[in-house]
Each structure stands twice: as C-alpha cells, then as structure tokens.
Amino acid sequence: MLTTAIIAGLVLGGTYALVAMGLTLQYGIARIMNLAYGETMIAAAFAAFVLKNALGLNPMAGLLLVVPAGFAFGYAIYGVMMRPLVARAGDRSALEIDSILATFGLLFVIQGVLLVLFGSNYMSYSYLNIPVSILGANIAANRLLALGLALTIGLTLYGLLRYTRWGTAIRAVAVAPQSAVLVGIDVNRAARFAFALGGALAAAGGVVISMYQTFTATSGVTFTMKALIVVIMGGVGNLLGALSAGLILGMVETFVATYLEPGLTLAATYAIFLALLLWRPQGLFGKATR
Amino acid sequence: MLEVFDLSLRYGKHLALDGVATNIERGETVVILGANGAGKSSLLKAIAGLVKPDKGVQIKLDGNPIAGLPPHLIPSMGIALVPEGRGVFGDLTVEQNLLLGAYSSRARSGEEARRRHVYELFPKLAERRRQTVNTMSGGEQQMVAIARALMSKPDYLMLDEPSLGLAPVVVTELFETLGRVRETGVALLIVEQNVRISLSVADRGYLMEAGRIVGEGTAAALRRNSAVQRAFLGMA
Numbered sequence: 001m002l003t004t005a006i007i008a009g010l011v012l013g014g015t016y017a018l019v020a021m022g023l024t025l026q027y028g029i030a031r032i033m034n035l036a037y038g039e040t041m042i043a044a045a046f047a048a049f050v051l052k053n054a055l056g057l058n059p060m061a062g063l064l065l066v067v068p069a070g071f072a073f074g075y076a077i078y079g080v081m082m083r084p085l086v087a088r089a090g091d092r093s094a095l096e097i098d099s100i101l102a103t104f105g106l107l108f109v110i111q112g113v114l115l116v117l118f119g120s121n122y123m124s125y126s127y128l129n130i131p132v133s134i135l136g137a138n139i140a141a142n143r144l145l146a147l148g149l150a151l152t153i154g155l156t157l158y159g160l161l162r163y164t165r166w167g168t169a170i171r172a173v174a175v176a177p178q179s180a181v182l183v184g185i186d187v188n189r190a191a192r193f194a195f196a197l198g199g200a201l202a203a204a205g206g207v208v209i210s211m212y213q214t215f216t217a218t219s220g221v222t223f224t225m226k227a228l229i230v231v232i233m234g235g236v237g238n239l240l241g242a243l244s245a246g247l248i249l250g251m252v253e254t255f256v257a258t259y260l261e262p263g264l265t266l267a268a269t270y271a272i273f274l275a276l277l278l279w280r281p282q283g284l285f286g287k288a289t290r
Numbered sequence: 291m292l293e294v295f296d297l298s299l300r301y302g303k304h305l306a307l308d309g310v311a312t313n314i315e316r317g318e319t320v321v322i323l324g325a326n327g328a329g330k331s332s333l334l335k336a337i338a339g340l341v342k343p344d345k346g347v348q349i350k351l352d353g354n355p356i357a358g359l360p361p362h363l364i365p366s367m368g369i370a371l372v373p374e375g376r377g378v379f380g381d382l383t384v385e386q387n388l389l390l391g392a393y394s395s396r397a398r399s400g401e402e403a404r405r406r407h408v409y410e411l412f413p414k415l416a417e418r419r420r421q422t423v424n425t426m427s428g429g430e431q432q433m434v435a436i437a438r439a440l441m442s443k444p445d446y447l448m449l450d451e452p453s454l455g456l457a458p459v460v461v462t463e464l465f466e467t468l469g470r471v472r473e474t475g476v477a478l479l480i481v482e483q484n485v486r487i488s489l490s491v492a493d494r495g496y497l498m499e500a501g502r503i504v505g506e507g508t509a510a511a512l513r514r515n516s517a518v519q520r521a522f523l524g525m526a
Contacts, residue, residue, distance in 0.1 A: 168386050169393055172379050179377040181340070183442060184365035184394035 003137035005258040006251070011143040013250020014150030015208055019223060020230035020242040021154055022201025026074075028237020029174045029194035031092050032082055032099040037202055037227060038220030039110035044070055044206030045215045046118055052125045059127050059211050063149075066203045074199020078192045081106065086188065107220070114217035124214040142212045149208050153201070158239045170194055174237045229273045235283030245284060248272075291315050292337070292369070292446050292477070295348040299332050299341060299501075306332040307343070308501040316445055319478040321488040323512070323522060324498035330481040331374060333498075334448045337479075338371040339364045366394040370444035374451045376435040380424030384415050387423060387434050391441025400443070407474075408437045411467060429460035433467070440471065447471065448479045453487070465491055485522035489513055 019041060026034045034040075047066045051057040057065075081102055089095035128142040161167035172180045173190040180187050205223075209215065230249055234241025249269065256268040276284070292314050299307040307329045314320045322330045335341045337349055339361035349357040351367055359367075379387050388408065392401045409416035412433045418426070423434050432452055439447055452468070453461040465487050472478055472491065482488035489495060495512045497505035505517065512518050 165389050165393065168382065168389055172382065172390055175381045176377070176379050179373075179379055180390075181361045182338070182365070182371055182373065182377055183390045183438065184362050184397075185390070186360070186362045 001258065003135045004139070005254050007134060007137060007139050007147075008143070008258075009251035009254035010247065011139075011147045011212070011250070012254055013247035014147040014154075015205060015246075016226055016230050016250050017243045017246025018150040018154055018201065018208060019205035020227040020234065020246050021157060021239055022198040022205065023224075023227040024231045024234065024237055024239065024242045025194045025201065026198035027231060029170055030078070030082070030191040030198070031095050032078075032191075032195060033096050033103070034195075034198070035100060035103040035224060036106035036110055036220075037103075037198075038222065038224035039107050039114070040070065040073065040199060040202040040220075041206035041209065041223050042215055042217065042220040043110055043114060044203035045210035046114060046123070046217075047203075048207040048210045049123055049125055052127065059125075059207055060145075063204065063207050066207050067200050070203025070206075071196045071200035073203075074196035075192060077106070077199070078195040082195065083188075083192075086191070107224075111217055111220060118217055120217055122214040122216050125210070127211055140212060146208045146211050149204070153204055154239070154243050157197075157201075158243070161239060171237075226269065229269060233273070233276055233284055235285045238283065238285050241283060241285035291350075291352060292479075293348075293350045294333070294337065295350075297333070297336055297347045297349070298344040299329075299336055300344065306501055307336065310498075310501070310503055312496055312503065314446065314477055314479055317472075317475050317477055318494065319472050319480070319492045321480045321482055321485075321492040321495040321509070322498060323482070323485055323488075323495055323518065325521070326483075327500075328498040329501040330498055331450050332501075334371060334373075334450050334479070334481055337364075337369065337448065340371075365442045365444075366396045368396065368443065368445035369448065370439035370442045370446070371448045372432075372435045372439050372450065372452060374454060376431050378423045378431050378434045378438065380431075381422065383420050383422055384426075384434055384437075385419040387438045388419075388441050391438035392443075394442055397441060397443045401441070404441060404443060408440050411440070411470060412437050429456050429464065432456065432464060436467070436471070440476070444476055446477045446479060448481075450481050451483060452480070453482060453484045461487060485518065 023034065023037050026032050044066045048059045048062040051062040051065065052059060082099065085098045085102060086095060089098055128145060130141050131138040132141050132144060161171060169185050170190055173185060173187055177187050226249065230242055230245045233245035252268055252272060253265045257265050294310060294312045297307050297310040310333060322333065324330050332341060336343050339359050343357060347357050348355055356367055379390065388405060392398060414430060415433055415437055423431060452464060456464065461484060468478060469491050480488050489509045489512060492509040494508055495506065496503050497518060505515065507515065
C-alpha cells in the first residue's frame with residue numbers, strides 16, 4: 001500500500017507541478033494573475049476527450065494539437081484582453097488587480113461555453129488503462145505516462161529557461177523589467193510569449209489529467225487554486241520551486257487520503273498553505289527580498 | 291555622430307529639459323555637468339528612449355532620426371546606457387548578465403572576443419563569473435553594469451552618475467577603467483557629480499542648469515571656467 005501511495009502521490013504531484021509551472025510563468029513574468037487558468041486546462045481536457053471519442057485520436061497525438069492551440073489561445077487572449085490593461089496600468093500591482101478582475105470574467109465565459117457544449121456531467125475516456133506492476137504495486141499505465149510527461153515537459157522547460165540566452169532574457173524580464181529594456185529585450189513581447197507559454201502548459205496539464213481522471217466543466221477552479229498554492233509554495237516565477245512544491249502537495253494529498261481520510265485532502269492542502277504563509281511567505285524556494 | 295536638437299521634456303507640468311542641443315562624435319568623451327535636477331539624467335533617458343520627449347524633437351544618429359523609437363531598439367543602434375543605480379540583474383550571475391548584454395542582434399558577431407576583452411578590462415569579474423550579482427559590492431556591481439553595456443558592442447556608451455555611492459578609491463579605479471574603454475574607440479557620454487575626476491577623462495563638457503545648456507567647452511576650458519570652479523570645484 002505504501003508503494004502504491006508513493007507512486008500515486010508522485011503522479012498527482014507531477015501533474016500539479018506541470019500545471020503550476022504555467023501559472024508561475026504567467027504570474028511571475030507577464031505579471032498576470034490568471035484566474036481562468038484552470039478553465040483553460042479543463043477546455044484542453046475536453047478537447048482531448050473529443051479528439052479521442054469523435055476522431056479516435058489517442059491523447060498523445062492529441063497533445064500535439066492541443067498544446068499549440070493552448071499557446072495560440074494564450075497569445076490571442078494576451079493581445080486582445082491583457083495588452084490594453086498592461087498599457088493602462090501604471091505599475092505592476094495595478095496590473096495584477098486589473099488582470100484578476102478581467103480573468104475572473106474570462107473564467108465564467110470559458111466555463112459557460114463548456115457547460116453549453118458538454119453539460120455538467122463528469123467525463124472520462126479510457127486510455128492505456130492497463131495495470132503495470134512496480135515493486136509489487138499495481139499502477140495504471142496512463143498514470144505512469146502522466147508522470148513521465150509532467151517530468152519531461154517540466155524539466156525541458158526548466159533547462160530552456162536556465163541555460164539559453166532566450167530563457168535568461170525571460171527570467172530577466174521577471175526580476176528586472178526596467179533593466180531588461182536596456183539590453184534590448186522587448187518586455188511586452190516577452191510578457192506575451194510567457195503568457196502564451198503558460199497557456200500551452202495549461203493545455204498540456206489538461207490533457208495529462210484527462211488521461212487518468214474524470215473532469216467536469218466546473219472543475220477548473222480547483223486546479224487554479226491548487227496551482228496557485230503550488231506557485232506560492234515554490235516562490236513566484238520559480239520553476240524548480242513549482243516542480244518541488246507540486247510533488248510535495250501531491251504526496252501529502254495522497255498520503256492523507258490513503259492513511260487518514262479522503263475527505264481531509266483539501267483541508268490538508270490548505271493547512272500546509274497556511275503554515276507556509278506564516279512561516280515562509282516568500283515560498284519554500286523564494287527569496288526574502290521580492 | 292549623435293546629435294540632439296531642441297530637446298524638451300516635461301514630467302507633468304515640470305519642464306525637465308528646455309530646448310537642449312548637444313552632440314558627440316564617435317570616439318569622443320563628453321561629460322555633462324550640473325546640479326541635482328538640472329536635467330542631466332533626463333537627457334540620457336531621452337536618448338535611450340526611456341522617456342518620451344515633446345513633439346518635434348530630433349535625435350539623430352549619423353544623420354538618421356532615432357527619437358521616438360521604442361527603448362529596446364536603442365541598444366541595437368549602438369547606444370548603451372548604464373543607468374543611475376546600475377540596473378544590473380541582481381538575481382543573475384555575472385556571466386548571465388554579460389550574456390544578456392549581448393542580447394541584441396548587433397552584438398552577436400564577435401561576442402566571444404568581446405567577452406574576453408571585457409574580462410580583461412575587469413579581471414575581478416572574470417574571477418567571479420559565476421557569482422550572483424547582488425552579493426557583490428557596489429563598485430563590482432558598477433563594473434558588471436559597464437561590462438554588460440560593453441557586451442552590446444556600443445559606439446556610444448552613456449553613463450549616469452557612475453561614481454554615486456562608491457568609495458573614493460573605487461571611483462578612481464572606475465575612471466581608470468573608463469579611460470581604457472575610451473581608448474578602444476567607444477564614445478563616452480558621462481553624467482557625473484564628481485566633476486574633477488570626470489573632467490580628467492573628458493575631451494569636452496556641457497554645463498546644465500534648470501533644464502538648459504548654459505555652457506560648453508573643452509575639458510581644460512571648463513576647468514578654468516569660473517562658474518564651474520565656484521559651483522563644483524570648491525574654488526572661490
């Protein structure tokens with residue numbers, strides 16, 4: 001039972017980490033607190049569902065369609081909805097407040113469209129639902145695939161941001177936008193790109209989740225909240241922080257559900273969050289001076 | 291040649307620059323002197339595209355107008371600014387700061403040679419290439435800022451109060467380095483409170499007061515100028 005719990009925790013945590021990385025990019029670099037983030041994920045989950053059931057396309061191939069679509073969606077939303085807010089906002093905190101209000105509206109628009117199209121039932125499809133035995137524990141292959149995808153995408157992104165000039169420029173925009181301009185970085189373009197990349201990660205997260213979980217048109221909010229907790233735990237804009245914090249949260253939730261009481265998972269999540277805010281408000285890996 | 295004609299700039303109702311005209315030749319070192327609030331920083335910021343001047347103004351680089359360009363395009367024109375307060379990327383390492391210095395397409399060719407040259411100019415930075423910049427001293431951070439600007443392959447390097455907050459011995463070292471930068475043919479446009487040391491490296495200078503240019507001349511002439519002596523050099 002312990003092995004099963006650990007692996008299940010890693011799978012859940014990997015998904016949280018993947019999802020939170022997108023949010024931390026959007027918030028840390030574009031300075032937009034996207035409350036419609038979870039809805040973007042769920043829309044991607046439905047897209048994978050439709051591709052699988054209507055067109056018989058397996059979710060791995062679906063990923064190749066849905067992730068670019070998520071990028072395009074983020075890019076368009078930034079251009080249409082966020083650009084005017086950025087142009088108007090005098091400073092970053094004004095932009096944060098405006099973007100929270102705007103994306104709160106967007107949340108209901110996306111959710112409404114999903115409800116009209118798919119109703120409010122729980123949906124799922126069957127993909128790679130075959131047990132694999134690891135150290136005596138039986139785990140569905142789709143969950144292992146989900147974990148593998150989360151780690152691959154997350155670490156690739158981290159590598160790009162950490163070790164390339166392009167990635168360093170994106171990080172520079174997050175920490176010092178005034179200085180980024182001085183070396184010739186187009187801050188607006190970087191912000192738009194980061195926001196779109198966040199959209200792509202949300203889409204990837206949505207598809208990955210749909211591989212092993214049921215979902216409904218209204219379950220986006222839960223994911224936004226959990227992603228937000230992971231982002232704050234990991235430190236805003238910190239990808240490795242998001243990765244570690246996501247894994248921790250997934251493990252804790254799984255252990256509480258397995259050994260204590262499934263009804264307490266959300267309570268445990270918020271207990272960790274609260275303790276963290278009191279003890280290290282800058283996040284586990286954040287720096288004190290932000 | 292970098293030329294500014296009739297540059298006026300307002301912050302709200304405050305007139306920060308009032309019909310300023312200056313020019314600087316390639317390879318020349320020009321210092322802008324003036325009290326706090328005389329508009330020296332505003333002039334550099336306007337050239338860097340960071341503040342929008344009033345309409346009709348002309349800033350020309352080799353005869354081509356560059357006023358009104360977005361600020362991120364200015365480094366690719368060969369104009370780099372080291373702002374007041376340095377503007378380094380404190381969370382990044384020395385190496386990463388220099389990598390970003392060469393961000394603009396202009397800076398990519400010969401990047402490796404320029405990096406070596408910059409590390410020769412600032413041997414301390416070569417020893418500390420993997421150190422995070424905000425753990426370094428003020429003087430070292432100023433060197434990072436200048437090194438990063440040099441990585442953009444500038445023809446014109448603008449420095450806003452480079453000596454601010456540095457110990458006298460560090461200031462001396464800094465200006466010695468600027469002297470060597472000057473020898474490589476980069477034109478320097480320096481705004482400085484420390485008049486004595488900045489005049490020692492400069493070819494020419496302008497004197498600013500309340501947003502206007504009120505005097506100009508060679509460095510030697512400015513040193514003899516009675517207004518400069520009274521205001522900045524502590525002579526009666």
